[in-house]
Amino acid sequence: MPDRILRAMDMPTQDHRGPGFAALGLRALEGIKTIFKCAGPVIIYPSSGTGAWEAALVNALSPGDKCVMVETGHFASLWANLAKKFDLVPEVIETDWRRGADANLLEDRLRRDAGHEIKAVCVVHNETSTGCTSQIAEIRKAIDAASHPALLMVDTISGLASADFRFDEWGVDVAISGSQKGLMLPPGLSFNAVSEKAIGASEASTTAKSYWAWGEMIAANKTGYFPYTPGTNMLYGLVEAIHMLHEEGLDNVFARHRRHGEATRRAVRTWGLEVQCEVAEEYSPVLTAVRVPDGHNADELRSVILKNFDMSLGNGLSKVQGKLFRIGHLGDFNDLMLAATLSGIEMGLDLAEVPHQSGGVACALDYLKSTAGKTEHAAAAE
Amino acid sequence: MPDRILRAMDMPTQDHRGPGFAALGLRALEGIKTIFKCAGPVIIYPSSGTGAWEAALVNALSPGDKCVMVETGHFASLWANLAKKFDLVPEVIETDWRRGADANLLEDRLRRDAGHEIKAVCVVHNETSTGCTSQIAEIRKAIDAASHPALLMVDTISGLASADFRFDEWGVDVAISGSQKGLMLPPGLSFNAVSEKAIGASEASTTAKSYWAWGEMIAANKTGYFPYTPGTNMLYGLVEAIHMLHEEGLDNVFARHRRHGEATRRAVRTWGLEVQCEVAEEYSPVLTAVRVPDGHNADELRSVILKNFDMSLGNGLSKVQGKLFRIGHLGDFNDLMLAATLSGIEMGLDLAEVPHQSGGVACALDYLKSTAGKTEHAAAAE
Numbered sequence: 001m002p003d004r005i006l007r008a009m010d011m012p013t014q015d016h017r018g019p020g021f022a023a024l025g026l027r028a029l030e031g032i033k034t035i036f037k038c039a040g041p042v043i044i045y046p047s048s049g050t051g052a053w054e055a056a057l058v059n060a061l062s063p064g065d066k067c068v069m070v071e072t073g074h075f076a077s078l079w080a081n082l083a084k085k086f087d088l089v090p091e092v093i094e095t096d097w098r099r100g101a102d103a104n105l106l107e108d109r110l111r112r113d114a115g116h117e118i119k120a121v122c123v124v125h126n127e128t129s130t131g132c133t134s135q136i137a138e139i140r141k142a143i144d145a146a147s148h149p150a151l152l153m154v155d156t157i158s159g160l161a162s163a164d165f166r167f168d169e170w171g172v173d174v175a176i177s178g179s180q181k182g183l184m185l186p187p188g189l190s191f192n193a194v195s196e197k198a199i200g201a202s203e204a205s206t207t208a209k210s211y212w213a214w215g216e217m218i219a220a221n222k223t224g225y226f227p228y229t230p231g232t233n234m235l236y237g238l239v240e241a242i243h244m245l246h247e248e249g250l251d252n253v254f255a256r257h258r259r260h261g262e263a264t265r266r267a268v269r270t271w272g273l274e275v276q277c278e279v280a281e282e283y284s285p286v287l288t289a290v291r292v293p294d295g296h297n298a299d300e301l302r303s304v305i306l307k308n309f310d311m312s313l314g315n316g317l318s319k320v321q322g323k324l325f326r327i328g329h330l331g332d333f334n335d336l337m338l339a340a341t342l343s344g345i346e347m348g349l350d351l352a353e354v355p356h357q358s359g360g361v362a363c364a365l366d367y368l369k370s371t372a373g374k375t376e377h378a379a380a381a382e
Numbered sequence: 383m384p385d386r387i388l389r390a391m392d393m394p395t396q397d398h399r400g401p402g403f404a405a406l407g408l409r410a411l412e413g414i415k416t417i418f419k420c421a422g423p424v425i426i427y428p429s430s431g432t433g434a435w436e437a438a439l440v441n442a443l444s445p446g447d448k449c450v451m452v453e454t455g456h457f458a459s460l461w462a463n464l465a466k467k468f469d470l471v472p473e474v475i476e477t478d479w480r481r482g483a484d485a486n487l488l489e490d491r492l493r494r495d496a497g498h499e500i501k502a503v504c505v506v507h508n509e510t511s512t513g514c515t516s517q518i519a520e521i522r523k524a525i526d527a528a529s530h531p532a533l534l535m536v537d538t539i540s541g542l543a544s545a546d547f548r549f550d551e552w553g554v555d556v557a558i559s560g561s562q563k564g565l566m567l568p569p570g571l572s573f574n575a576v577s578e579k580a581i582g583a584s585e586a587s588t589t590a591k592s593y594w595a596w597g598e599m600i601a602a603n604k605t606g607y608f609p610y611t612p613g614t615n616m617l618y619g620l621v622e623a624i625h626m627l628h629e630e631g632l633d634n635v636f637a638r639h640r641r642h643g644e645a646t647r648r649a650v651r652t653w654g655l656e657v658q659c660e661v662a663e664e665y666s667p668v669l670t671a672v673r674v675p676d677g678h679n680a681d682e683l684r685s686v687i688l689k690n691f692d693m694s695l696g697n698g699l700s701k702v703q704g705k706l707f708r709i710g711h712l713g714d715f716n717d718l719m720l721a722a723t724l725s726g727i728e729m730g731l732d733l734a735e736v737p738h739q740s741g742g743v744a745c746a747l748d749y750l751k752s753t754a755g756k757t758e759h760a761a762a763a764e
Contacts, residue, residue: 006394010389010392013383013562013568016569047429051428051429085590087590180611187615188613207590208445208467208468208589211429211433228431229432231430312401315399
């Protein structure tokens, strides 16, 4: 997390009903639209991302509504479980957790839903548990090709502000995000970007709600205020984060993360290990999940690395537990942080006696060196 | 807000799934119990206080459940509106907004509920809109006197850590609070302290819930972790705030606020104005609401004070709008801050041509001076 953001938050809390608050509120509310790339409202909740998942479902849908949810990994599966708690009827399309959502399968499923019983298609943009992204523009095309009226709901909690996201252009109806990933803030704010169609659906929703209700938020936000106490100090940080992202340029931010993803994969391949994501177009720019060879335990490797080098890597969640570890390269991350990360892993592989070829770090450095200062070019060449 | 708390929060966010997190989680979870004075669990939500209101209702009650809610002011009335959104059936006991909840009325109502249809009694401990407290121990006695099994739910959002609160001793079943009042933090954390009886009720509740669900929280919290991303940096601040409160001593904190309340009321009476709260035992130590004479508008006075002295006073909400203004004396507040506040008001009364006697500030200073350094004694003498 950048110190600039922490410093921006390190200020007295101002009165959220006071006359000076509106300017802050409007800066945050307008600014976040430039990150989602939408013209319509983005609702900002004082909550973590799990709350924004719930918000999307309880506003746009009603008990008994069917929705198609693609289980691209652990987080997609948690979202489907959450839907059941509100008496929604999720139809889960499974994957092998090594790719994003399959637009063709979705199109086929929607074509067979002649009665339009399916009210929403729910997809995770960047699946944090696997390092696979879903191609949201393709999902939109599939829905349109099937001439299906279902809402397109996208969880971009770990994608937003790290991977390109285009709410309006891609025809997303509800996008869910959180503060603690690409926005480089502490956890505590979450977001629902909403389309006119989604707002229309929310007006017909019969699900009981109050804290998450879009209507009161949208009404109060028009003047820069909130219907209940907002996360004021987090809003200070959000305004600073948006400023930083535009200073660097969103395209440069995305290219930086893609380039770090490529450098990471080059190291992984040199080690002779496998990247969890099998589809090149769906490699996550946010993180890379790496499989350890059969007969070895990724958690033992992680523990050796933590013990020796004080670096905590992400673990494999639920059905990939012990099978993979995750290398994050999101947010405020630069070449030398990546060099350090990969160095810790290469030494750890050796100490934990995981069979591998050395030279991964050297290979990644070669790539970083040859593309240094050429962020945009390197990204275009991928 | 104390700088010490802001500084404590001004730190990198640590991984909430990492091995070092449990120590922080447990410090926060155990520490907050010493503030609620309870032995059982306190649930910490990444949300504002409104979320914790919702959490209390959706966990402990089911659609169709009747609850008695005492409308001691604006916030009590918002809570009752919230209950309706979840198909609860609040029976509202109205007041004139100049006192706390009447234990005798409650006892009478509960005695008449022979069938025990009433599932909960909901009371606001410190009503921020009026400066009246409710005597929670008396409410408990009323419920017991009626031999009624209703849960006692208490909103102490603005009371906790400023006014004495004794969850276990007073037999509260669910207490609701937030971070941004007596705990001196920014907004963004909220709390549900829960009794065994409340947990039992939650297991029978049929209200749809996920984010607010107590069960998963209590289970995960046992080891210091959370089922979803917690407000990590806010937890840093919470641990520091709890530390500060115990350094001063909770009883000293409460006495300090009571003393400032008394000084404020002496100033108000010298001005010849009326305190909104009419019951001496129910004066709020957190804030004092002051009525302006008929024919004068409190909001005009507030605006004169804001313009000339850059001080923003609380306004009268809903049915007392324009009729009163509110003087906060909670949190990190000392004698000279109160002197400054009262000075701004006394000058403002003159500039806004609100009829009053001068000398209020002098009278408050006399009281502060004569009780200086004798916090505990002064408190005992009240």
